Amino acid sequence: MILFILKERKDYSTLKEKLQGSSASYKFLNLYGKNLLLAWPDSEAEKISDESVEIAVKTKRPYVLASNEWKKEPTRVKVKDVEVGGEKVVVAAGPCAVESEEQVLTVAKAVKRAGASLLRGGAYKPRTSPYSFQGLGEEGVKILRRAGDEVGLPIVTEIMDTKDSEVFKKYVDMVQIGARNAQNFSLLKEVASIGKPVLLKRGLANTVEEWLQAAEYLLYGGNGDVVLCERGIRTFEKATRFTLDVGGMVAAKTMTHLPMCADPSHPAGKRELVHSLALASVAAGVDMLLIEVHPNPEKALSDSEQQLTPESFEVLMNRIKALASALGRSA
Template identity: 55%
Template sequence: MPAYQLASREYQQEDTVIELKTCRIGSGQVVIIAGPCAVESEEQMLGLASTLKEMGVHILRGGAFKPRTSPYSFRGLGEEGLRILARARELTGLPVVTEITDVRNLDMVLKYADILQIGSRNMQNFDLLREVGRVHRPVLLKRGLAATIEEWLLAAEYILAEGNRNVILCERGIRTYETYTRNTLDISAIPAIKELSHLPVIADPSHGTGRRSLVAPVARAAVAAGADGLMLEVHPCPEEALSDGPQSLLPAQLEHLLAELRPMAESLGRRLSGSI
């Protein structure tokens, strides 16, 4: 038995499936999570959310608390951003995922979010992992920027060991010597996780590349490698985005990508369109 006992295939052979109102993550459906890096205003979020709903997106994403490298960068709207996400959910019926960065904000985020995201910087924030493990809300756990696959699964183990078995792993790229891309998205980690763990795994080609032109081809590669879903940053005007504009797709680009992915998923015996 490996060190990550509860996350391992030895512990559970059957794939874990995360049940949501609009989709089942880990069931053979390619789930699409999309939205802006950061919630910037109600007008921006509600307008984009309606567009994404029409395209067939399953889950809305948007950051209310943004951990930034520079203390002078936009760091999110806080609870007002969460309220806007809740309004977007009311408008569209789509569940929302947002990042929690501080254990002190857990109760606040739980009031608004359907899925709690643990970002790359917090993958080994063990106190935070334990706390989200004690709530019955799905947790999307991003791989740390220099984490091995085993370290990533051990981080998931912290959540599972506290009783929360609804963990979604997210490959978002790791730090390498390459400087052309923001990170190096580890495509091989997707089938590796499928061998090692029963937990669903999705890919984030937006952070994995940092370049809008590379998001679609890497998204296709992730689906071909077996990813249970994609997390994509979309913004109606990326050049004016307060966070991650260079890697954000325009809505029309996302629509084109989804049109490419539908027949591709079907050829692999999976599906992208439709709900549960």
């Protein structure tokens, strides 16, 4: 795979003629204000030479667009007025599942007061059992939207099906792709076209490289506003719900320009572990945290054991701010 960074111009007709006359596969796209050309296989792409080309980057990595081989500076993703990937450690907080208007608004006010920058909540719920609470669907998204507007927080929620893309275009500020859909390639292609920032979770058994290749689908589709989210992988360990791969997060940060998020709630599985995993993630250099908070966790309709109370979340936010400050950042 060779990535060509093109010079600023409106007409690439000569270059296009050369490509059409070759046997190379290719794609033109614009990312981060740059006009780009992807061409493969290498044997054919290497034959392409044109005055339109400014830089050619050849890579063996299967995630050329997500790679930091061509884009050296870290990407910053804007979710409305919230920037992910800068000095501030951004915290998104809210219930695992949207259950009612009162529940979401209560949490929204509490997490905003404690210092969260985004409101999270699940409206479409991927559940292992068909008998578990499946979420409120579109009505849940609308509830989250109203609560976010009332307290002044952008919202992030998970999409599960391509048929719901219009709902997400209309109501959602950041689209989450969950672990179970991390390699749902039809969904990745559809979400790339929605035109909203994307929070891409790592699959339950994905390697770091597979995770970055999932991100590549989004960038290849023309959406560069992608935040990677480590949410724990499935290993032999049973003391935690999943294994938070801190080393994988650190490795990914050396391989990509995309910002990094951690979800400490899912790998913890128990609320008493969430604080430590969140702080470990901040110490490891993440740009964002995704934390579950419920006004009455014991009565939650999903993942009751891992959700924090608003009071516990406030304590955690104070700890995150202190640690971020010690590391030369803010929260």
